[in-house]
Amino acid sequence: MSLFGDFYENPFKFKRSKKELMVSRSEDWSAAILSGSSDLVASESPVPKAIYFALLAVVVAVTSLLLWRLFALQIIHGQQNALLASGNRVKVSTIVAPRGAIYDRNGVVLARNIAQFDLVVTPSQLPKAKVDLEAISAVLGPILGVPNGEVLLKLEEMQKSSQPEAVLIAGVDREKSLQIDEKSRDLPGINLETTPQREYLDAGMLAHFLGYIGRISGEEWEQNPEYRPVDMIGKSGIEKSYEAELKGIAGREQVEVDATGKPIRFLARVEPTPGSNIILSIDFELQKQLYAAIKQQVEQAGSKAGAGVIISPQTGEILAAVSYPSYDANLFAQGISQADYDRLINDEAKPLLNRLTSGNYPIGSVVKPFISIAGLQENVINATTTIEDKGKLEVPNIYDPSVVYTFKGWKLEGLGVVNVVRALQWSSDIFYYQVGGGYQSFRGLGEHRLLDWYAKFGFGKKTGIDIGEESAGLLPSPEQKKKSTGESWYTGDTYNIAIGQGDMRATPLQVAMANAAIANGGKLIKPHLLLSVRPGDGQDKVAPVSVVKTDFIAPGNLKLVQQGMEAVVAEGTGCCSIKSTIPVAVAGKTGTAETSSEGFDGKNPRTKPHAWFTAYAPADNPRISSVIIIEHSGEGASFALPATRDVFKWYFLNR
Numbered sequence: 001m002s003l004f005g006d007f008y009e010n011p012f013k014f015k016r017s018k019k020e021l022m023v024s025r026s027e028d029w030s031a032a033i034l035s036g037s038s039d040l041v042a043s044e045s046p047v048p049k050a051i052y053f054a055l056l057a058v059v060v061a062v063t064s065l066l067l068w069r070l071f072a073l074q075i076i077h078g079q080q081n082a083l084l085a086s087g088n089r090v091k092v093s094t095i096v097a098p099r100g101a102i103y104d105r106n107g108v109v110l111a112r113n114i115a116q117f118d119l120v121v122t123p124s125q126l127p128k129a130k131v132d133l134e135a136i137s138a139v140l141g142p143i144l145g146v147p148n149g150e151v152l153l154k155l156e157e158m159q160k161s162s163q164p165e166a167v168l169i170a171g172v173d174r175e176k177s178l179q180i181d182e183k184s185r186d187l188p189g190i191n192l193e194t195t196p197q198r199e200y201l202d203a204g205m206l207a208h209f210l211g212y213i214g215r216i217s218g219e220e221w222e223q224n225p226e227y228r229p230v231d232m233i234g235k236s237g238i239e240k241s242y243e244a245e246l247k248g249i250a251g252r253e254q255v256e257v258d259a260t261g262k263p264i265r266f267l268a269r270v271e272p273t274p275g276s277n278i279i280l281s282i283d284f285e286l287q288k289q290l291y292a293a294i295k296q297q298v299e300q301a302g303s304k305a306g307a308g309v310i311i312s313p314q315t316g317e318i319l320a321a322v323s324y325p326s327y328d329a330n331l332f333a334q335g336i337s338q339a340d341y342d343r344l345i346n347d348e349a350k351p352l353l354n355r356l357t358s359g360n361y362p363i364g365s366v367v368k369p370f371i372s373i374a375g376l377q378e379n380v381i382n383a384t385t386t387i388e389d390k391g392k393l394e395v396p397n398i399y400d401p402s403v404v405y406t407f408k409g410w411k412l413e414g415l416g417v418v419n420v421v422r423a424l425q426w427s428s429d430i431f432y433y434q435v436g437g438g439y440q441s442f443r444g445l446g447e448h449r450l451l452d453w454y455a456k457f458g459f460g461k462k463t464g465i466d467i468g469e470e471s472a473g474l475l476p477s478p479e480q481k482k483k484s485t486g487e488s489w490y491t492g493d494t495y496n497i498a499i500g501q502g503d504m505r506a507t508p509l510q511v512a513m514a515n516a517a518i519a520n521g522g523k524l525i526k527p528h529l530l531l532s533v534r535p536g537d538g539q540d541k542v543a544p545v546s547v548v549k550t551d552f553i554a555p556g557n558l559k560l561v562q563q564g565m566e567a568v569v570a571e572g573t574g575c576c577s578i579k580s581t582i583p584v585a586v587a588g589k590t591g592t593a594e595t596s597s598e599g600f601d602g603k604n605p606r607t608k609p610h611a612w613f614t615a616y617a618p619a620d621n622p623r624i625s626s627v628i629i630i631e632h633s634g635e636g637a638s639f640a641l642p643a644t645r646d647v648f649k650w651y652f653l654n655r
Helices: 003-009 018-035 049-076 078-086 130-144 148-159 174-182 218-223 237-241 284-301 338-346 364-377 420-426 429-437 446-456 478-485 491-498 508-519 555-571 577-581 636-654
Strands: 089-095 109-121 166-172 190-200 213-215 232-234 251-257 263-270 277-280 306-311 318-324 387-389 392-396 404-408 416-418 523-525 530-534 547-550 587-593 610-617 624-630
Touching: 089 263, 109 174, 130 148, 130 174, 148 166, 166 174, 166 190, 174 190, 190 232, 232 237, 284 306, 284 318, 284 624, 284 636, 306 508, 306 636, 364 420, 364 429, 364 446, 364 508, 364 555, 364 587, 364 610, 364 636, 387 429, 392 429, 392 491, 404 429, 404 491, 416 420, 420 429, 420 555, 429 446, 429 491, 446 491, 508 523, 508 555, 508 610, 508 624, 555 577, 555 587, 577 636, 587 636, 610 636, 624 636
Parallel strands: none
Antiparallel strands: 089 251, 109 166, 109 190, 213 232, 251 263, 277 530, 306 318, 306 624, 387 416, 392 404, 523 547, 587 610, 610 624
């Protein structure tokens, strides 16, 4: 019997030691081979071809099935199965940071936030199937009061957008927002965001200086990639200049959503960091007084516009600033309508123009304190120098003496013999013609030294005010005239700019800072509206005083000019309403700037001169300095001075 047969007949027969078993098996195999037995040899015979091909067919079929299934799972249904495989996913939403508020120096709120709800779409999170977008439209349409088809069209457009986020609907009211929030599970890819909307509380009196915020533009987004394309950003004024301090840092919220994008549960939240508050140097009560005074004089003069500023001459802090007429910045912050925008643009009074920083005007006789400093510093005149004002100068043409040019003073019969103090007191044009351009044997400054001193006082360049938007004015020169007109510079050109006329142009703010340099003892200071930045920890960061130029006026020369400006108010062209009304001594200078070479024709109001008045007080230790201009109104003493008087009276009785 075979080996296996013996095992099955008597299995206990094989219960031998391991060594015996191995010997036994070896002997049995050897015997089988030697005897030529076919029992073991048969187990090594070839597999039939039919069975081989059958097995191969089974292997190929199973492998093909597995490969197809793998392709279907990973390629055809890959995205869906990835979600199903993970069960859920995490959706990260932005929490917009509250924007910092803006206050005046006494804590009066000038700009604050109010809640606005926006529907923000994340295109990458929108469902791909049109049927799902139709479902979203069916939810939103009735709530928003918009046809479903319009909502669907917008969603389809946004679905193709390359931007990470876009605003579907801005300014959703509170009731609708609550309804949308209740349906949020049915609105994958759409978030209801609370966006800080600006409310300006200045009644339009500071619009040119506070500025406004608005939705970030495509160009701004490219320049500020850290923002989202749906964020708000400062567009002008303080809002733009201090955007980094005001905007804050956005927070984040993580929510687990299912495979369809519907929220399941809240996971985590990082609270936003609010923006810092901005404290301005503005005294809003004083601002009201200045605005009202300028408005009153504009209306009384039959004018359309004016501007003014009150400054702390020692620090450059702007206490009040007016560009009249103004506008309501809330129109822009809330998204201005085309009708409102067209109205502002087409208004001939140009309410959008910041006249204080960007209005270019001939400045007339308010320039005379600065040319007085120039003449004294360059030793063209001194305290004892006198010139006879006969009411006019007659200057022959250097090429043809038969041609005589006449330069008139404001008083045709003349002011008599004047020195620098009296010339300021009575605003002698004849005196300053000669100081600037010379006459006969009297050698004046000449155009180059005169222009150089105007530049030292800041004319012809921007003041550097911290709202950014300003003009440099125009300080003409022989080179500039030759280039623009092809004509040479004449003595008459020097005469004109010596009394603030001709091609010379300046902004009221430039005049104000030059005037402050006389008030503070000879320091040209950069003006600023920022008093301090107040972050969340309450540790104010105070704006520094920035001195542009100092020690460029000898004290004795400065004192002479100050005496002349005090004499203007005490008994000169600025007498006597200020002297009788204000409880402190005031120094000032009147100015009447011609706007037409032919003068006022009695018919066209646009040919009336601009009325100017510069001032500071108390005269012996100035706390405030000011400049006011009333456009196309008449004499400076008749319109700009009364506005200054009213404001100074209020200030020294209430501050």
